Amino acid sequence: MKKLLLLLFTACLFLTAFTCEDDATTTQEDELQELNASKKAIEDLAATSVCNENTMCKFIALGSKPCGGPWSYLVYSTSIDVEKLENMVATYNKKEADFNKKWGIASDCAYAMPPTSVNCENNTCVAVY
Template sequence: MKNTSFITFLFSICLSLLAFQCEDDITQEDESAELEILRLKIETLAKTSICNEEFECKYIGFGSKPCGGASGYLIYSTSIDTEKLESLVLNFNQKHAAFNTKWGIISNCTVTDPPVEINCENNTCVAVY
């Protein structure tokens, strides 16, 4: 019985070390591609939203600038699963910020202003800047 526990323990350690080794081997291009896939998934979900008298248009900060703040703003309506969208965006923003830090990404550090209003035109939310 002791032997089985010890073997299981060693196996767990080996798996952990292997996982850490694989994480270190990821390239900037690989990580960027993963972010792009997540970005497209989020944008696709947001684009399925519609607006009318029943659904409200909204926006959320999307992406992370290296100096801080949102890279831009994602426009959507409450016709979709907003909790899912907001959770995906939060996850993306955290991963994007970590990517910027890990790879030393720089930018112009200008502040990206949110929309001043969002109009519903032809059942589509449109940002006004």
């Protein structure tokens, strides 16, 4: 009986010693830095767009407020990889919504108004409100 208990104890000790721990736990600050980096990449991509007679100016909702809706609208032209930008924004918006829920983030519930139109001025898309 003692041998069986010793064997069980050794097996449990062995299994406990080699269990995997989740070293990938992130803090709120880590996640916020990741969100900020993603947002900057999105804004940098949009900033490379230029408008002219061959491109069209557009806008897209950016961010996810805890109360719902976007934080702002990002203006860009079709001179860039629009599908890539839209995918980046969708991913960012989802991650920010998850972040808000996970960390209990609060904000004002003011509605961010979309532009009424977007014009091309000096090869740059400009939002009109």
